[in-house]
Amino acid sequence: MSKKIYGLFAVIIAVATVLSACGPAATPTPAASAGGQVEVFSWWVGPGEADGLAAMVKIFEAQYPNEKFVNAAVAGGAGTNAQAVLATRLAAGDPPDSWQAHAGMATFAYANAKQIQPLDDFYAKNNLNSVFPKSLLGLISIDGHPYSVPVNIHRSNVMWYNPKVLQAAGVTIPSGGFASWSDFFAACDKIKAAGKTCLSLGPEGFTAMHLWENVMIGTLGADKWSGLWTTPATTDWNGADVKQGLANFATALSYTNSDASTLSDWQPASKMVADGDAAFNIMGDWAYGYFANPAPNGLALKPHTDFDWTPTPGTQNIFVFLSDSFVLPVGNKNPQGTLDWLTVAASKAGQEAFNPLKGSICARTDCDQALFSEYSQNAAKDWASNAIVGSLTHEVVSNPAWKTQIDTDLKLFLASAHDAAAQATFQSALAADCKTKGAGACP
Amino acid sequence: MFRSFRFRPTQLILAIVLMLVGSASLYYFSGRDVKVGTTDLTSLGLLIGGLVFYGGILVIVSMFENETVLSIALLLPSIVAVAIFVYGFIGWSIRVSLSQWQGLRPDYTWAGLSQYYNLFNNDPRFLIDVRNTAVFTVGFIVGCLVIGLGLAILLDQKLKGESLFRGIFLFPMSISFIASGVVWAWLMNPATGDRLTGINMIFHLLHLDFLINLWYTNPQPWGMAFTVIPAVWQLSGFTMALYLGGIRSISDDLREAARVDGATEFEIYRYIILPMLQPVTLSAVIILGHMSLKIFDLIVALGKQDIRLDVPGIYMWDTTFKANNYAQGAAIGVLMLVSVAILVVPYLVQNMRTETEI
Structure with missing residues (x-):
C-alpha cells in the first residue's frame, strides 16, 4: 500500500519537474517594448473577411518583425x-491587446466603462484627422476625443x-x-407568380x-x-410613419422563404439568390465578396450577369453605414504592440x-480606387x-441594451x-423601449 | 493525536522535496504568463504547484497515523474549492440579482426583488420561456420513461444479440446536444414546396405527403413539443439502461412464484416488475428533469435563437452578454437553480434519511 503511495508521489514530482523544465523553453521572453505577442480579437472568420485580415496581418508582420500577431477571432x-x-x-x-468594435455607440459603451483609452495623440501622430471624413470622426469621438480607429466602411x-430570375x-x-416599398411589393407579386421566393431571409440572429x-x-x-435615435428623440415612435414602416415590414415578411x-447564417440566404431560388436578398455589402470571390471562400459569380445590386427600396440617395474599428484597451499586456497594430490598421497600405x-x-479618403471592385468604387462615390445614416443592427445608432430590447x-x-394587432403591440413596445433603454426623452 | 506519531526519515525527505518543488513551481508561475502557443498554462501551473505543496503537508500529516485527521486533510482542498466555486458563486449570483447592475461596470446598488418582479409581470419573453420549459420537461421525461421502459422490457426477453442492441440504443447519448441539434435541424427542416428537404422529403418520396409538417415551427405549444424528439432520441437509451439494471436486479424467484400461482407474463410485469421499478423511475425523473430545466445547447443549435423556442438559459445568455444586463441575467440564473432545487432537494433529503436508517 505504502509503495503505491510513494509511486504516486514519484509521478507527481516527475510531472512537476517536467512542467517546470519545459515551461521556459516553450515560453517567449516576457513582453518588452521591443516586441511580443499582439492578441487581436475580431469576428472576421468568414469567407472574404478572414482573407482581408490575413492580408493586413502580413503587412503588420513585415513592418514589425518583433511583434507576433495572435488571431483571437470568434465566429x-x-x-x-x-x-x-x-x-x-x-x-x-484580461483584455486582448485590441479588439474589433462597431464604430459609434458600441465603442462608447467600452469608453464609458473606462475599458478603452482616447486616441488623441495617435490621431495627431498619424495625421488621421485630415484623412478620415468629418462625418465619421464625429461618430467615433466623445467630446472631440476619438476612441477607435476605423478600418472600413460598409x-x-x-x-x-x-x-435571370427577374428577367x-x-x-x-x-x-x-x-422608389418605395409598395413598388417593390408589386414586383414581388410577379416573382411569386413565377414560382420563386421574392425576398430571401436568414435566421433571427x-x-x-x-x-x-x-x-x-x-x-x-x-x-x-436619425430622429428616432437622438436625445431627445425628434421622431415619434408612436407616430404614423413608424406605423407605416411596421406595416411594410409585415408585408415584406409575407414574401420571404x-x-x-x-x-445557419446570412450566407445561405444570399446563396438562394445565387442559386436562382430567390430573386432578392437584402444584406450588407460584405455579401459582394461572398458572391464574387473565387472558391472556396466565394461563389465566383460574375457581376451584372449572375448577380446584381441596387439600393434597398426607398433608399436611393441614402447610405446606411457601419464601420469596423479597433480600440486601445486599458491594462492590456502589450500596449506598444497595440499601437503598432493600430498604426497598420489606420495606414493607407x-x-x-x-x-x-x-x-x-x-475609411480613409485617399485610397487608390483602382484596387477596388466596380461595386466598391460606386459605393465610395455614394459615400461622398x-x-x-447609421445602422441599428450594427450598433452605430443605439447602445447595446436598447438594441437587444428592440431585438x-x-x-x-x-x-x-x-397582423394589425401584432403591429400595434410591436409599436407600443418600441415606444416603451425608447423610454426605458434609450435616450429617455421620447415624444 | 501525538500519541501515535511515528517518525520516518524517508517520509520527511519526501515531504520536504514535495514542498520545495511545489513552492518553486508556485514562484515560477506567479507573476508572469507562461504560454505554449496561445494556450495559457499559468493557472494550470499554479494549481499543480499548490497541489504538490499540499501533498508535502499531507505526508507530514500522515506521520501522525490518525485516520480522522488524515481524512480531513485529504478532503480539505475539495471542500474549500466547492465552497468558493459553487456556493460562493451561487451567493454572489443571488447578490447580483438583487442589484441594479446594467452595463460593463459592476453596480451593486440594492434593487430588492425588482428583477424577479419584472420577469414575472412585465416580461412576455420570460413567460414564453417558462411555458416552453414546462412543455419540454413534461414531453422529455414522459417520452424517455415510456420508450426507455419499453426498450428495457424488450431486451429483457433474453433475445440473441442483446448487447448489440443495448449498444445501439445507448449510442446517441455519446453525441453532444449541439451536434444532435444541428443534425436534427436539418432533418426537421420545415421548408415546403421547392425547398422541401430532410424527413419531409422522405415523406414526399414515399407518397406520404399528408405527413409533411412544420415540425418545431408549428404554432405553440406544439412547436416546442417537437424539440423533444431529438432529446428523447438521445436519452431514452440511457433510461433503458437504468430500467434494464432495475429489472435484472429483481430476483427470478419472484417471477417463478408468480408463474406457479398462475400469473400471465403481462400480470407479472404489471403487479411485480413495475412496482419494484419505482425507485429507478424516481432516479430517472430526477436525472432527466434537471437536464431539461436548464437545457440550452440543444435548443440553441436547433432553433437558431427563434424566440418561439426560447428557454431561460438562452434568455440569460442574451440579456447578460448582449444587453450587459447582469442583474436580470443573474435573476434568471437563480430562478433556474431554484427550479432544479425543487426537484432535487427532496430526493437528496429522502436519500439521506434512508441512509441514516441503514
Whole structure:
C-alpha cells in the first residue's frame, strides 16, 4: 500500500519537474517594448473577411518583425457571439491587446466603462484627422476625443438580386432602384407568380433586424430615421410613419422563404439568390465578396450577369453605414504592440490591403480606387454624395441594451401572426423601449 | 493525536522535496504568463504547484497515523474549492440579482426583488420561456420513461444479440446536444414546396405527403413539443439502461412464484416488475428533469435563437452578454437553480434519511 503511495508521489514530482523544465523553453521572453505577442480579437472568420485580415496581418508582420500577431477571432452572428466572449474577458480583467468594435455607440459603451483609452495623440501622430471624413470622426469621438480607429466602411442598404430570375418573371428595376416599398411589393407579386421566393431571409440572429432597419429607413427617410435615435428623440415612435414602416415590414415578411429561421447564417440566404431560388436578398455589402470571390471562400459569380445590386427600396440617395474599428484597451499586456497594430490598421497600405478582400471601402479618403471592385468604387462615390445614416443592427445608432430590447420585441413580432394587432403591440413596445433603454426623452 | 506519531526519515525527505518543488513551481508561475502557443498554462501551473505543496503537508500529516485527521486533510482542498466555486458563486449570483447592475461596470446598488418582479409581470419573453420549459420537461421525461421502459422490457426477453442492441440504443447519448441539434435541424427542416428537404422529403418520396409538417415551427405549444424528439432520441437509451439494471436486479424467484400461482407474463410485469421499478423511475425523473430545466445547447443549435423556442438559459445568455444586463441575467440564473432545487432537494433529503436508517 505504502509503495503505491510513494509511486504516486514519484509521478507527481516527475510531472512537476517536467512542467517546470519545459515551461521556459516553450515560453517567449516576457513582453518588452521591443516586441511580443499582439492578441487581436475580431469576428472576421468568414469567407472574404478572414482573407482581408490575413492580408493586413502580413503587412503588420513585415513592418514589425518583433511583434507576433495572435488571431483571437470568434465566429458567428455579425459579432454577437464574439462580443459575449469579449465581455467575459473584460470582466475578468484580461483584455486582448485590441479588439474589433462597431464604430459609434458600441465603442462608447467600452469608453464609458473606462475599458478603452482616447486616441488623441495617435490621431495627431498619424495625421488621421485630415484623412478620415468629418462625418465619421464625429461618430467615433466623445467630446472631440476619438476612441477607435476605423478600418472600413460598409453599406447596409444593398439589395442583391438575380437578373435571370427577374428577367424570367418580367420584372425590371427602375434606374436608381425601387422608389418605395409598395413598388417593390408589386414586383414581388410577379416573382411569386413565377414560382420563386421574392425576398430571401436568414435566421433571427441578426438578418431579421437587418431587414427591419432597411424597411424602416426606406419608409421613414434619412432624417426621420436619425430622429428616432437622438436625445431627445425628434421622431415619434408612436407616430404614423413608424406605423407605416411596421406595416411594410409585415408585408415584406409575407414574401420571404418559409425556412428562414432554420438557415445557419446570412450566407445561405444570399446563396438562394445565387442559386436562382430567390430573386432578392437584402444584406450588407460584405455579401459582394461572398458572391464574387473565387472558391472556396466565394461563389465566383460574375457581376451584372449572375448577380446584381441596387439600393434597398426607398433608399436611393441614402447610405446606411457601419464601420469596423479597433480600440486601445486599458491594462492590456502589450500596449506598444497595440499601437503598432493600430498604426497598420489606420495606414493607407493596411486599408488598401484589407478592404478590397473584405468587400468594404476605405475609411480613409485617399485610397487608390483602382484596387477596388466596380461595386466598391460606386459605393465610395455614394459615400461622398449621399445622406449618411447609421445602422441599428450594427450598433452605430443605439447602445447595446436598447438594441437587444428592440431585438427581443422584433422576435416576438416575428413569432406573431404579423397582423394589425401584432403591429400595434410591436409599436407600443418600441415606444416603451425608447423610454426605458434609450435616450429617455421620447415624444 | 501525538500519541501515535511515528517518525520516518524517508517520509520527511519526501515531504520536504514535495514542498520545495511545489513552492518553486508556485514562484515560477506567479507573476508572469507562461504560454505554449496561445494556450495559457499559468493557472494550470499554479494549481499543480499548490497541489504538490499540499501533498508535502499531507505526508507530514500522515506521520501522525490518525485516520480522522488524515481524512480531513485529504478532503480539505475539495471542500474549500466547492465552497468558493459553487456556493460562493451561487451567493454572489443571488447578490447580483438583487442589484441594479446594467452595463460593463459592476453596480451593486440594492434593487430588492425588482428583477424577479419584472420577469414575472412585465416580461412576455420570460413567460414564453417558462411555458416552453414546462412543455419540454413534461414531453422529455414522459417520452424517455415510456420508450426507455419499453426498450428495457424488450431486451429483457433474453433475445440473441442483446448487447448489440443495448449498444445501439445507448449510442446517441455519446453525441453532444449541439451536434444532435444541428443534425436534427436539418432533418426537421420545415421548408415546403421547392425547398422541401430532410424527413419531409422522405415523406414526399414515399407518397406520404399528408405527413409533411412544420415540425418545431408549428404554432405553440406544439412547436416546442417537437424539440423533444431529438432529446428523447438521445436519452431514452440511457433510461433503458437504468430500467434494464432495475429489472435484472429483481430476483427470478419472484417471477417463478408468480408463474406457479398462475400469473400471465403481462400480470407479472404489471403487479411485480413495475412496482419494484419505482425507485429507478424516481432516479430517472430526477436525472432527466434537471437536464431539461436548464437545457440550452440543444435548443440553441436547433432553433437558431427563434424566440418561439426560447428557454431561460438562452434568455440569460442574451440579456447578460448582449444587453450587459447582469442583474436580470443573474435573476434568471437563480430562478433556474431554484427550479432544479425543487426537484432535487427532496430526493437528496429522502436519500439521506434512508441512509441514516441503514
